[in-house]
Amino acid sequence: MNKFLLPLLLLILSSSIFAQEKDESFNQQNFNVSNTRVTKDELYANTYLPDTTANAFYIYESGFSEIEDGREYHLFTNYEAKIKILNKEGYNEANITIPLYKGSNGTERIHDLKATTYYLEGSTIRYKTLSESKIFKEEDEKYDYIKFTFPDLQPGAVLVYSYRLETPYLFNFHTWWFQEDIPKVYSRYETEIPANYEYNIVKMGELELDQNDADIKKNCFYGGQSQNAGDCITTVYAMKQVPAFIEEDYLTSKYNYISRITYELKQITMLNGTVRKYTKEWKDVDREFRTDKGIGRQLKKDRLVKELLPAEIAGKDNNLEKAKDIYNFVRDHYKWNGEYGIFDKMNLKDLLKDHTGNVSSVNVLLHNFYINEGYQVFPIISATRNRGFPKKIVPVLSDFNYLFVLLEVDGKEYMLDATDEFVEFGQLPFRALNQYGRKLDFDNESSWIDIIPDGLSKITYRDSLIVHEDGTSTLKSQQIFGGYHASNARRKIEKSSEDEAILQALNNIRDSYELIHLDYQNEKNMDKELLVNYEIKNISQKINDRIYLNPFTFLFWKENPFKLEERKYPIDFGYKDVYSANILVKTPDNYEIVEIPEQQIIGLPNASGKIQFIAQQADDHHLYIRLHVIFSEAMYASGYYPYLKEFIDQLVKIQKQSVIVLKEKKDTLAEN
Incomplete structure (x- = not known):
C-alpha cells in the first residue's frame, strides 16, 4: 500500500462512525434521492412524514470536492440541492446566500451557478430559470456574499440549484453540513483527496452516518513535478432522514453538536519526500x-x-x-x-x-x-x-x-x-x-x-401565607439566592430601578397580586447569599362557602422550556442547582381544611435529579408545604431529554395545579 494512504485510511476506518439503516419509513413518499431531477410525486407532496411540522425540506443534496491538478492546486467543490417548499412559511428557504472568503491568498470564486423553480400548472410540470441579472453580490471586509431568490415561488414548488466553488484555501478542505434548520431526506458528500495530503477528519454531532465508504483511486493526481501520478483516497459520506437542528434552551453552541464532517490539514508530503506540516502540537x-x-x-x-x-x-x-x-x-x-x-x-x-x-x-x-x-x-x-x-x-x-x-x-x-x-x-x-x-x-x-463549578447554586423561598376570610391572602416571603442564581439576581437588581421591576425580573409570578413592600440585603457582598424580602397581597380566590388556594405565588418554571419531540444534543445547565420552597399556610379560624395536595416524589434516572413535594396539616389552621428540586448534574446527555422533559412537566404541574380547599364551618354559616 502507498505509504501516504495508511494514516488517512486508518483514521477513516478506525473512527466510530458507522452506517446505520434507517427504519422502513425512509423515502416512503417516493422522492427521487438519486439526483436533482424533479418528479410529479415531489411536486404533489404537501407534507414531510418524518417531520410534519416542517415548512420546507431538502429532498436531495450532494457535493463532490477534489484538488485540481496543475500549478495552483485549488480546491473545487461541486454542489447541488433540491428543496421542497410546502407552504408560505417555508419561503425563506428560497433566499440563498453563498459566502466567499477573501484573504491574503486570494478570493474564493463561484462558477456555473444555476437555479430553477419547478411547479405544477394543472398536471403539467412547469419551470422558471433564475436570470443572471437577479444574482447579486454584497461584501464586507472578509467575505463576498452571492445572493439570489428563486423566481415564481409558490407553495408546493421544488427548487433546484447548483454551482462549482473554487478556493485556494486547503487547510479546512470543505466542511459538509448534514444538518441545517430544515430536515433533509438525503445528503451525500464525496471527496477525492491526494494521498500525500493528510487531513484530520472528524464527524461532529450525534447523528450516525448511513454510508461511510473509503477506497483507493490509482493514478488520480499529478503533482506537476513528475510524470508519475499519485494515488488518492476517495470517500463517500451520506445520511438519510436527517432531522432539522432546532436550537433550544440550555445549549452552549450549536456548533458543538450540529452534524457535519470537518477537515484540518495536518501535513503534505512532497513528491521529493519532504514533509510540510500545517498542524502544530x-x-x-x-x-x-x-x-x-x-x-x-x-x-x-x-x-x-x-x-x-x-x-x-x-x-x-x-x-x-x-x-x-x-x-x-x-x-x-x-x-x-x-x-x-x-x-x-x-x-x-x-x-x-x-x-x-x-x-x-x-x-x-x-x-x-x-x-x-x-x-x-x-x-x-x-x-x-x-x-x-x-x-x-x-x-x-x-x-x-x-x-x-x-x-x-x-x-x-x-x-x-x-x-x-x-x-x-x-x-x-x-x-x-x-x-x-x-x-x-x-x-x-x-x-x-x-x-465545572463546585457545589450547588440555589434558590430558596421561605413563605408565610396568611389566608383571610374573603379569600385574599397576604404573603411574606424571604428569597435566598446562592451561587449562579445569586449572580443572576444581583445583575437584575442592578439594572432595575423600581421595586416592581425587581419583583418581575427575579420571579415567575403565578397570579395577579399587589406588591406592598420589597427590600434586599447583601446585593454588593458577594461572599454572602443574596436575601430579598417581599410582602404581597394576592387576589380573592373565594367561591361561595369555599376558598380555593394555590400556595405557590412564585414559580421555579412558568412553563416547560423543553418542547421538542427529540433532542440530539446534551442539556447543558452550566452548573448544578437546587430549588426549595418552604411555605407555612395559616387559614381563617372559621374555615376548615377539607383538601390538600397529594405527596409526590419524582426522580431522574441514575439519581441525577429529584422532586420531593410534601403537604402536611400541622393543626386545624396550619399547613406546611415543602417543594424541593435538585439537579445533580450540570450537563445531561441527550438520552436524558425525555426524562427531563417529563420531570419539568411534573414540576410545572405541581406549582400550577396544587390546590388547598377550605370550607366555611357550618356553625358560622348558621349564625350568618
Whole structure:
C-alpha cells in the first residue's frame, strides 16, 4: 500500500462512525434521492412524514470536492440541492446566500451557478430559470456574499440549484453540513483527496452516518513535478432522514453538536519526500507562548504591578484572605470593556493607564499581581459558551477567545475571573462555563482542565401565607439566592430601578397580586447569599362557602422550556442547582381544611435529579408545604431529554395545579 494512504485510511476506518439503516419509513413518499431531477410525486407532496411540522425540506443534496491538478492546486467543490417548499412559511428557504472568503491568498470564486423553480400548472410540470441579472453580490471586509431568490415561488414548488466553488484555501478542505434548520431526506458528500495530503477528519454531532465508504483511486493526481501520478483516497459520506437542528434552551453552541464532517490539514508530503506540516502540537504552541508578544510577554510583566497593591494588602501573609483582597482590588479598579480575545488588544500598560481593557488584559493583570506577591497561579485559555468547544486533538488557537486564572492557595485551587462584579471569589462568569480549558504551564507542560463549578447554586423561598376570610391572602416571603442564581439576581437588581421591576425580573409570578413592600440585603457582598424580602397581597380566590388556594405565588418554571419531540444534543445547565420552597399556610379560624395536595416524589434516572413535594396539616389552621428540586448534574446527555422533559412537566404541574380547599364551618354559616 502507498505509504501516504495508511494514516488517512486508518483514521477513516478506525473512527466510530458507522452506517446505520434507517427504519422502513425512509423515502416512503417516493422522492427521487438519486439526483436533482424533479418528479410529479415531489411536486404533489404537501407534507414531510418524518417531520410534519416542517415548512420546507431538502429532498436531495450532494457535493463532490477534489484538488485540481496543475500549478495552483485549488480546491473545487461541486454542489447541488433540491428543496421542497410546502407552504408560505417555508419561503425563506428560497433566499440563498453563498459566502466567499477573501484573504491574503486570494478570493474564493463561484462558477456555473444555476437555479430553477419547478411547479405544477394543472398536471403539467412547469419551470422558471433564475436570470443572471437577479444574482447579486454584497461584501464586507472578509467575505463576498452571492445572493439570489428563486423566481415564481409558490407553495408546493421544488427548487433546484447548483454551482462549482473554487478556493485556494486547503487547510479546512470543505466542511459538509448534514444538518441545517430544515430536515433533509438525503445528503451525500464525496471527496477525492491526494494521498500525500493528510487531513484530520472528524464527524461532529450525534447523528450516525448511513454510508461511510473509503477506497483507493490509482493514478488520480499529478503533482506537476513528475510524470508519475499519485494515488488518492476517495470517500463517500451520506445520511438519510436527517432531522432539522432546532436550537433550544440550555445549549452552549450549536456548533458543538450540529452534524457535519470537518477537515484540518495536518501535513503534505512532497513528491521529493519532504514533509510540510500545517498542524502544530501543543508542545510547539507552549514554546511559542513563552516568547509571544501578546500572552507570553504580558504574563511576565509582573514588574508593572510592583507597588500598585495597597500596603494594607501587600503586608498580609500569603493566605486565602489576602488572595481575596487582591482579587477584589483588581475587580474594583480595572474594568472589562466587553471585548474578548487573547492574542490581540492585550496591553497591560494601556490597562493600567485607562483602567479598562479586554477580558484577557484584566485577568493577566490579576495573574501578575499574584505572581508578584509569590502565589502559585496559572493562566487558562478557553472559549465562551457561545463560541463552541476548543478542539483537543490539535491546537487551533482561533478556537480560544477567553482567559482566566487558576490560583493555588492553602492546598486548594480556585478559578478566578476579575471581569464580572457579580460573581464571588472562585466562581467564573456563566459565559465562561464551557466544559474545559487549557492550563498554560511554561515550566512544565500545558494540560487540559475541566471547568465545572463546585457545589450547588440555589434558590430558596421561605413563605408565610396568611389566608383571610374573603379569600385574599397576604404573603411574606424571604428569597435566598446562592451561587449562579445569586449572580443572576444581583445583575437584575442592578439594572432595575423600581421595586416592581425587581419583583418581575427575579420571579415567575403565578397570579395577579399587589406588591406592598420589597427590600434586599447583601446585593454588593458577594461572599454572602443574596436575601430579598417581599410582602404581597394576592387576589380573592373565594367561591361561595369555599376558598380555593394555590400556595405557590412564585414559580421555579412558568412553563416547560423543553418542547421538542427529540433532542440530539446534551442539556447543558452550566452548573448544578437546587430549588426549595418552604411555605407555612395559616387559614381563617372559621374555615376548615377539607383538601390538600397529594405527596409526590419524582426522580431522574441514575439519581441525577429529584422532586420531593410534601403537604402536611400541622393543626386545624396550619399547613406546611415543602417543594424541593435538585439537579445533580450540570450537563445531561441527550438520552436524558425525555426524562427531563417529563420531570419539568411534573414540576410545572405541581406549582400550577396544587390546590388547598377550605370550607366555611357550618356553625358560622348558621349564625350568618
